[in-house]
Amino acid sequence: MSRRVTLVAGGGNLVPHVASAIRDRGDVLQVVDLVGRPGIVADQVLRESLSDATTLLAGIKAFGPSHMVLAGGVHITDTDRRGLADAFGLAGKLASGLGDVGLAGMILLYSKTQGWKLVGAHEVAPELLAPAGHIAGPPLPAALAPVAASAIRTAKAIGAIDLGQSAVVSASRPIAVEDAGGTDGLLRRVAELRAEGLVGERHGPLVLAKARKPKQPAFVDLPAIGVDTITRAAEAGISVVALEAGASLLLERALIESEAAARGITVVGLRHG
Incomplete structure (x- = not known):
């Protein structure tokens, strides 16, 4: 009907x-x-x-x-x-x-x-949900697994105060979080911090995480990435994009896979909790 x-x-x-x-x-x-x-x-x-x-x-x-x-x-x-x-x-x-x-x-x-x-x-469109495990790009290095998990926890923490759905960490240290400027604004700030030598490289690989806000109603858009996210993440010096599995969306997955492979960025789905 x-x-x-x-x-x-x-x-x-x-x-x-x-x-x-x-x-x-x-x-x-x-x-x-x-x-x-x-x-x-x-x-x-x-x-x-x-x-x-x-x-x-x-x-x-x-x-x-x-x-x-x-x-x-x-x-x-x-x-x-x-x-x-x-x-x-x-x-x-x-x-x-x-x-x-x-x-x-x-x-x-x-x-x-x-x-x-x-x-x-x-x-x-449930086919857009991010699965757990490897999604695109190189496999997640074992040394970065705890950093990616920490990034997801940071994203959940800022979501708990209704600020945003994304965070960037370096060696498990939060360096920037999403605010009203959205993910694009977050990635611009990270690129600026990296250009100033404050984060990245000798300070440790950068990980972007996106996670659903803990109090977010089911009908509200889940956090999502598309091919542009991968491109901008690469420009900001990010090497890993971690998504909350089953609670994030992949838009145009084939393009994400090709761009992540070309840019050398790991995309991975992680369960929270």
Whole structure:
């Protein structure tokens, strides 16, 4: 039986995978495009902005979805967060805060009042989930296994305070973590630190880890990497990318594998806990 699915679409390569999986299932698809993405194929496409949350919600209500999926990255300003809280009415007033976890709770509560079932992108396209073990590039050196595990623990720790999903460590010493600037901002800072001689090389190999926030609801985007992540990691001097297995996404795995091999970067999935 087909469903009516609204896909709230941000940036990045996750969105086409999710949209295709929804269409392949035979569902009626509405895409709410938040970033001006070209070439979207759907039964209905709305191009809206988070700055006008009231109009955005009205468009979704008019479609009448049974299910909703949030996918892709969106830079949300403090003004956007306050606007969403106002548009969500009671759900916004009951939100525990306007951080990512608080915002997710607000969306969940509002969706329940509307009868919309929130579904995670990984539930729509489970083939994207990162497996445990070697994924791409050279095998993980035994000496770096504890460093990679430490990096995952660091990423989980910053996720616990709702800061980000990524961290970079050198010889098990955290040197930079993700904030509102996202993974790209993190990798730029690491490249700058390395250029200044503060990290890397004689200080020890650099490991990038991505892990799901401990309090993150199941419908929120899991941490993800694509081929661009590998390229930027290499430019920052990172030699290992560690992902939380079963809780991270691989976008365009074949391209990740070829780029990791070319750059000599190890990509590995690790279980946490």
